[in-house]
Amino acid sequence: MVTQEFEQRTRRLIDSLKSTCADYGLGNDGNEFKIITQVFLYKFLNDKFTFEAKKIRPELSQALTWEQAMAGLSADELEMLQLQLGPDTPRLKPEHFLAHLFGRQNEPEFAKLFDDTLRDIAITNNDIFAVKTDGGAKVTLFDRVSEYISDPSKRDSFCRALINKLVAFSFERIFTQKYDFYAALFEYLIKDYNSNSGGKYAEYYTPHSVAQIMAAILVPEKVRGKIRNVSCYDPSAGSGTLLMNIAHAIGEQRCSIYSQDISQKSSSLLRLNLILNNLVHSIPNIIQGNTMLHPYHREGKALKKFDYIVSNPPFKMDFSDFRNALDSNEHRERFFAGVPSIPKQAVDKMAIYQLFLQHIIHSLKPGGKAAVVVPTGFITTQSGIDKAIRKHLVDNKMLAGVVSMPSNIFATTGTNVSILFIDAANKEDVVLIDASNLGTKVKDGKNQKTLLSEVEEDHIIATFNDKREVEDFSKVVSYEELAAKNYSLSAGQYFEVRIEYSDLTPEQFSDKLQGFSENLEKLFSLSSNLELQILSKVKSLEFK
Template structure:
């Protein structure tokens, strides 16, 4: 299933398949930390030992100097915690304790990793023989030989996250947003420079894709600053490791915390916000937050946090900031609990820049149809909103899962033979809208004045505005076509009656009356 979601997954799948021998009777949520922890340990050891060997070759005696490593963003791995030390004891009965001790030693030497790394390898339910076998496999694969070490380990980490999300079902959605959804947000927002914020960051996918965007467009990753938080302690740690592998230093708050009740960045104003908050969250703390300064457009209902998330993010936008978020489709039209009034106030404040209706089956964890909301504090097209109906886009990569194409897969072609690239089509449509060159396309996109949205009672469902896709005229006059079609239908009815009689006759012959 998920193995089609990465451009080149040979190595990633090899690691995943190897790690799966560890599972035994453990839940996916439990052995997730084991698998990702081993990937992380192997990665930082490979990077450390690569630099270590270089310093030894230099002959100046600096190979044990911490500063030689930290100055280049390399984690210092002390003697006894290096992969070579771990692999030498792969078949010792206490291999689990060896790995736990290595994790503790690394945390002690690297303040950024304090209380982040998993230290549960010694527990009885983890088969030590199998653990040793996986350590052997990792030992035989020098990860930095498979391309850029950050890229390959990042891809492996992301691949394993997607597989865990699939296996954990609904719970998997707490830490993983499909990369095609994230990349659509990123390609529209184009976060080149400034503060990037995600108030429910999960495993950090929004930040990873932002960094990739900057690198792919020859920008400097140091031009963006990362801020976020997450309420789940395990997920918060996954994000820290995910970003550390990619050389990104985030501020995810001092600890895992509830965004509404314990905002870790109360004064921060972001240039870009990207988020996929929990859909239709109830019991989010409304009673304690009735007079909160964030509810500038109305008090969100206690039964649903959709508009609490939306307003929290608007509050944290810088004066010229822009944001993109994933919301359940109900938020486009709901009138309950005052949501219609909140939506009206946000539209009248001229904040809604673009709404995209997404296709179904993009998520491992839910079939709820979703939309992307793009909000801007300083819209380039004042008084106008772009609506895109992307529900027909994407390709099925399995029986259950759809993916927006990105132009990298040869098997998905347009009619003219070019590779399908849904993400680029959406981003190009948005850019043309911003530049004032976009023409409405029936059934796909429309630029709409705020007055027209008001006429629709501030409902933001794209289908209301883009209309129905025009059908190509086949040249057959309407009257002739109807006569032909009704004649064909009559013939089909006659055939069905004949088949019905034959079936009844055969059933009657063996003693069954219908």
């Protein structure tokens, strides 16, 4: 009940912040998401600090206003409190508190005070919360929020309106809840800002059903709680849905998250997602940059190898600007199956997922596991890079299986997708599942999407993990069978062709045969007449 209540109140807070942005001309503005996410994060970090500080010094809870009690602590007491805070808790000073700003909102130049406060929090916590670029620069936690308002005369009132929205309630009581609350909250927070309308480097929000299936197959129930000190990587992380799901399956404190994504917006959203999901310790591993051209994570000079990799990479993208740089000796080992050529037309249709898939295979530890969303065409194409990748996986016995998903599982793209499961330790049979007939079609705005029920998700997961054969749904095949079928990974090609028999009396059989004979005689007669007509036409042709 607490979770539901706070989810509703949080949604109202997010809606009210968006309403304030709209009132000041920033509705649907390109900067709106920066304001919403940063102001929301400021609120969240305040309440997180409050929660942790009261645990360390319970007397703060007894004070009339805990902020005043904090301000009354000596310098030594404040320093000791900061030292006792956990590594995922922000370090805040009394002048950073929301209540402090709220009490000073009517002062002149309040917008400057608001911005200075956020910037000081960012600088104070730079080592904890900064995201790096592949060039080594640090992207701090907060911008100067008021400067997104172009009219300086309106900045004070704008920041005042934001502060008044933030004091409505506290997150303190929800910090003991598990991540389900935050998953729903994060999706609602970014729902208007994480779509395929972002141009060349568009972000696609991976549906929870896909993320949950990937995590549950990579980390089955029987091994949960037993895995520790492992690395989880996504080379095209977006806002982090896949990473959050696998981290929760393993245990937030049992794994370290690594990522890279070319989009600044995605990296900022991923940082927020990590903060909400108790994974602050992994923020230093979040890199904003071009994974294909400048892969960042290394051990010495060699690329780092990972225990788990999850990815929903972009399928098609124009990378002609740096394509030739990838087709060089420096990248030859990583892109073992080749680099797509630059087409004369439709350059934006270059199959960049082929590069991501090869990069993932190259980045796996011996015995590592990966789950990658691919266009379903990948699993059957009989030539080129796709087939070369499949051949590599089969010949080196590093496949766990494939799940072909229903159409429109992503509302924003009509491309049919499959999930490719790679397992360098699986030397036995491979599971192929055709889940294309599952799900319920629903409208999502102007688009149609398919939703899987929990029962259907569980059916896919259990069938895969148990390596069960289900008629017209799943098939368990050997690597030899895959090679014999030209390395096809489509379950349908391995299903048995069944012949249905009917019990007929001799009279019924004779009647059916007579009917077939009469139909054939009619067709033969029509064919004969057509042949004569064609022959007559040919003979009547003259050369003029």
